[in-house]
Amino acid sequence: MTATTLFPAARETPATTARRHPRIVSIAGSDPSGGAGIQADIKSISAHGGYAMAAITALTAQNTRGVQQVHVPPAAFLRAQLDALSADITIDAVKIGMLGSAEVMEAVGGWLAQTRPAAVVLDPVMVATSGDVLMPPEALAALLALLPHTDLVTPNIPELGALLGRPEAGDWAQAVAQGRELAAAHNVRVLVKGGHLPGEACLDALVEADGTVHEFTAPRIHTANTHGTGCSLSSAVATLQAQTGDWVESVRTAKAWLVGALESSAVLEVGAGAGPVNHLHGLWGSAAPALDSFSRLLWNDCAPQRQAIFGLEFIRELAAGTLHRDHFAYYLAQDALYLGAYSRVLARASALAPTEAEQKFWASGAQGCLDVELALHRDWLSRYPIESPQGPVTKHYVDHLQAVAFAGTYGEVVAAVLPCYWLYAEVGRVLHADYLRYDGAHPYGSWLETYADDDFAQATATAIGFLDGAARNGSGAERARMREAFAHSAQYEVDFFDAPHRQLGAPAARP
Numbered sequence: 001m002t003a004t005t006l007f008p009a010a011r012e013t014p015a016t017t018a019r020r021h022p023r024i025v026s027i028a029g030s031d032p033s034g035g036a037g038i039q040a041d042i043k044s045i046s047a048h049g050g051y052a053m054a055a056i057t058a059l060t061a062q063n064t065r066g067v068q069q070v071h072v073p074p075a076a077f078l079r080a081q082l083d084a085l086s087a088d089i090t091i092d093a094v095k096i097g098m099l100g101s102a103e104v105m106e107a108v109g110g111w112l113a114q115t116r117p118a119a120v121v122l123d124p125v126m127v128a129t130s131g132d133v134l135m136p137p138e139a140l141a142a143l144l145a146l147l148p149h150t151d152l153v154t155p156n157i158p159e160l161g162a163l164l165g166r167p168e169a170g171d172w173a174q175a176v177a178q179g180r181e182l183a184a185a186h187n188v189r190v191l192v193k194g195g196h197l198p199g200e201a202c203l204d205a206l207v208e209a210d211g212t213v214h215e216f217t218a219p220r221i222h223t224a225n226t227h228g229t230g231c232s233l234s235s236a237v238a239t240l241q242a243q244t245g246d247w248v249e250s251v252r253t254a255k256a257w258l259v260g261a262l263e264s265s266a267v268l269e270v271g272a273g274a275g276p277v278n279h280l281h282g283l284w285g286s287a288a289p290a291l292d293s294f295s296r297l298l299w300n301d302c303a304p305q306r307q308a309i310f311g312l313e314f315i316r317e318l319a320a321g322t323l324h325r326d327h328f329a330y331y332l333a334q335d336a337l338y339l340g341a342y343s344r345v346l347a348r349a350s351a352l353a354p355t356e357a358e359q360k361f362w363a364s365g366a367q368g369c370l371d372v373e374l375a376l377h378r379d380w381l382s383r384y385p386i387e388s389p390q391g392p393v394t395k396h397y398v399d400h401l402q403a404v405a406f407a408g409t410y411g412e413v414v415a416a417v418l419p420c421y422w423l424y425a426e427v428g429r430v431l432h433a434d435y436l437r438y439d440g441a442h443p444y445g446s447w448l449e450t451y452a453d454d455d456f457a458q459a460t461a462t463a464i465g466f467l468d469g470a471a472r473n474g475s476g477a478e479r480a481r482m483r484e485a486f487a488h489s490a491q492y493e494v495d496f497f498d499a500p501h502r503q504l505g506a507p508a509a510r511p
């Protein structure tokens, strides 16, 4: 007898690597509480970008505390469901969970033999987390008969022992040894799941049919919400395998995802027993942000810019009253040029605004800019005259704002104009506080007085509220563009304050 007849080659599983949204069938029992079974499978497959289908093997009456009843419909009807699917739909991978009876297992085996799906993952569900029996022990032979149709079997520690007809492994080394034994005996890949063993790490091992072992480790998450971890993991692996064609990578990715789903499970607050994992945590992370969370994100994003501004010579000298008049004059002249363009961009925000309140707010901001520009010329530039064409920073900043105003959405325009309000108000707040502590006549005193204006602080708060509203209404992609527009403007704010020293260099003499 040759090695090939002893160990027939593992079934070819051609990788359908190009499919972003593989079509995955879950053949499993229903858990009405949504944490395990087909309900968990559908969420897990969807969370990974698969198109989820489900052929129901059994109905359970269960919740997070346990299984109260099980009803297994006729196996012939399951076969009818499966035939309906394969007659019409290309199936990229199959995940098998609770089967409930030997007849059901035989029906599934017959269908697999006929259909030969590209990838088959079998989670040999025997006992629920609650301890309730989900597979009669006499069905074991029928379950083992499914292994020749299986590419990956994913037993937990007790199931691994049961599949081998041995006592359950007492430690990880024994579990891996049992995994190798099962893999060799049935020429099948085995994912040994170590969740039931004690310890601060949750180990899993992917054992190839040839005995090669790949180990995966994750920190144990201290939560009671472990209902359906096995179901969710096996569906995730089936979906990822159909996308990548790589079992090791699929297990690695699925396990990392499961850790996130366990970590964020507490937010769901489902049931008093073993609750579900948070299958959609990745998706909900990109869902509409709550209230002011988007503006807080942008404020945190620009922490380096805020820090940079207060380290600039211009700001330090302005606060100390030692700023050279040429630097001040250059800044004022550029500010006047900037405000003219900024006013038009605010008018654009007004034109795009979804509500009348926002329309009025931005229109009045646009007018306010022109008033300030006029006052700059009247009160300051007459005293600090300077010949200054538009400098490079002013040009870049204005170009950026105008580009967003031209092509961006309302949210993007608001995000682009906001740093001018917000960082200016912040600089005003800090400089004004410094100025109040200043002893003696400050050369820029009356200018600093106007800096920390209450109305301006109020307008800034209103603008921030509008930004959060636009972020909530926008898509994830739009929020990403808003974040980018804000970040560019925040950096230009730094450069704008730095421009006088960069353009003019060190002054010859102090004022």
Ligand SMILES: Nc1ncnc2c1ncn2[C@@H]1O[C@H](COP(=O)(O)OP(=O)(O)OP(=O)(O)O)[C@@H](O)[C@H]1O
Binding pocket: 036, 127, 128, 129, 155, 156, 157, 193, 194, 195, 196, 202, 203, 204, 218, 219, 220, 221, 222, 223, 226, 227, 228, 229, 230, 231, 233, 255, 258, 259, 262
């Ligand atoms: N508390 C935990 N923290 C991190 N990972 C865990 C935790 N519990 C289980 N896992 C992981 O979840 C997966 C399922 O493991 P487990 O050994 O519990 O299988 P199972 O008993 O079939 O699951 P189920 O709870 O659905 O019955 C494995 O990858 C395991 O490492």
Ligand SMILES: Cc1ncc(COP(=O)(O)O)c(N)n1
Binding pocket: 028, 029, 030, 031, 036, 037, 038, 060, 097, 098, 125, 127, 128, 129, 130, 134, 226, 227, 228, 229, 230, 231
């Ligand atoms: C329908 C169904 N399928 C599988 C499980 C196992 O999941 P768990 O071991 O987490 O209870 C379950 N409880 N119900």
